[in-house]
Amino acid sequence: xxxxxxxxxxxxxxxxxxxxxxxxxxxxxxxxxxxxxxxxxxxxxxxxxxxxxxxxxxxxxxxxxxxxxxxxxxxxxxxxxxxxxxxxxxxxxxxxxxxxxxxxxxxxxxxxxxxxxxxxxxxxxxxxxxxxxxxxxxxxxxxxxxxxxxxxxxxxxxxxxxxxxxxxxxxxxxxxxxxxxxxxxxxxxxxxxxxxxxxxxxxxxxxxxxxxxxxxxxxxxxxxxxxxxxxxxx
Numbered sequence: 186x187x188x189x190x191x192x193x194x195x196x197x198x199x200x201x202x203x204x205x206x207x208x209x210x211x212x213x214x215x216x217x218x219x220x221x222x223x224x225x226x227x228x229x230x231x232x233x234x235x236x237x238x239x240x241x242x243x244x245x246x247x248x249x250x251x252x253x254x255x256x257x258x259x260x261x262x263x264x265x266x267x268x269x270x271x272x273x274x275x276x277x278x279x280x281x282x283x284x285x286x287x288x289x290x291x292x293x294x295x296x297x298x299x300x301x302x303x304x305x306x307x308x309x310x311x312x313x314x315x316x317x318x319x320x321x322x323x324x325x326x327x328x329x330x331x332x333x334x335x336x337x338x339x340x341x342x343x344x345x346x347x348x349x350x351x352x353x354x355x356x357x358x359x360x361x362x363x364x365x366x367x368x369x370x371x372x373x374x375x376x377x378x379x380x381x382x383x384x385x386x387x388x389x390x391x392x393x394x395x396x397x398x399x400x401x402x403x404x405x406x407x408x409x410x411x412x413x414x415x416x417x418x419x
Contacts, residue, residue, distance in 0.1 A: 331406075
């Protein structure tokens with residue numbers, strides 16, 4: 186045993202010092218990331234506890250906040266986005282909400298998630314004056330922050346995929362919006378994409394925690410917009 190220990194010590198000392206420090210720093214980084222991920226996931230689950238429902242059981246709220254995701258080059262929402270929009274349409278039709286805020290990325294003239302979302306809803310019978318567009322919902326944090334600070338939303342049902350709902354609910358609540366969540370399950374049919382996206386939620390949980398702790402402003406703010414107030418009056 187003493188011989189083995191001595192051999193191991195000599196082997197370690199034979200490794201260049203810079204490499205030993207690099208490996209040690211990497212191991213510390215992995216440990217910190219693992220701990221942070223576990224803590225962040227627990228924080229998200231706690232924040233969403235008792236606030237995730239189906240479209241039939243969710244309490245009424247003034248607004249459905251639909252979070253954007255991929256739109257195809259021809260302007261057609263991806264199946265993941267279409268699943269979210271169908272839930273929002275159902276919530277409006279059944280009187281669970283009075284207006285729909287579609288929040289997504291309009292990074293350039295050729296890519297416009299909110300407009301594609303509005304068009305999909307209107308094409309399926311949703312009154313155009315009940316759909317309000319947020320063109321600067323670049324991520325979940327920005328969508329929640331802008332819903333509160335730009336559109337004056339105090340209470341909402343956030344709509345996204347089931348694996349994303351707890352994070353969206355927790356972030357929106359932390360930013361001052363009383364939030365319920367309804368998650369789409371239809372996109373499970375796209376098994377590989379669903380599994381990859383669900384796995385990424387672990388790292389997204391860490392980013393969400395850092396965003397909330399930092400209290401950062403969304404990428405774009407701007408003046409208060411009355412669109413939601415107008416839609417609810419109609």
